[in-house]
Amino acid sequence: MCRLVFGGVLDKFPNLKIVTHHLGGMIPHFSERIRLFYDGVLSEPDVYGEASDYFPVPLKKHPIEYFKSFYAETVIGGNTAAIKCALDFFGVDHVVFATDYPFGPRKGDLFTESSIHSVRALELNGEDKDKIFFKNTQSIFKL
Numbered sequence: 068m069c070r071l072v073f074g075g076v077l078d079k080f081p082n083l084k085i086v087t088h089h090l091g092g093m094i095p096h097f098s099e100r101i102r103l104f105y106d107g108v109l110s111e112p113d114v115y116g117e118a119s120d121y122f123p124v125p126l127k128k129h130p131i132e133y134f135k136s137f138y139a140e141t142v143i144g145g146n147t148a149a150i151k152c153a154l155d156f157f158g159v160d161h162v163v164f165a166t167d168y169p170f171g172p173r174k175g176d177l178f179t180e181s182s183i184h185s186v187r188a189l190e191l192n193g194e195d196k197d198k199i200f201f202k203n204t205q206s207i208f209k210l
């Protein structure tokens with residue numbers, strides 16, 4: 068995700084839709100650190116060096132805006148809190164249901180069931196749960 072953002076790929080292809088694995092990895096958890104680092108590099112060259120040392124490709128938007136444009140899938144082992152964190156970062160329109168099926172315990176059934184349970188356990192209305200379970204995927208892939 069970082070290489071796509073900081074390499075300028077999303078500026079070059081602004082309509083590109085990318086579904087990331089495992090709820091966007093650490094990006095939702097470290098988004099504020101990313102923001103502070105990026106902003107710090109740009110505003111404090113005496114501390115961090117020149118911005119061009121870190122970001123050789125100038126970006127049209129703040130990196131966090133690019134990260135929020137990714138779609139994140141729910142393969143996280145049934146961790147409802149992690150899904151909530153990703154929802155807070157990406158928004159409900161950018162989270163899609165996925166599983167590791169057929170891999171994992173019980174030929175994938177355990178991870179599938181735990182992912183379904185985790186989404187259902189979220190304090191979301193039915194429309195938002197439907198977005199995660201199938202509507203967002205239908206929209207992305209025009210199904």
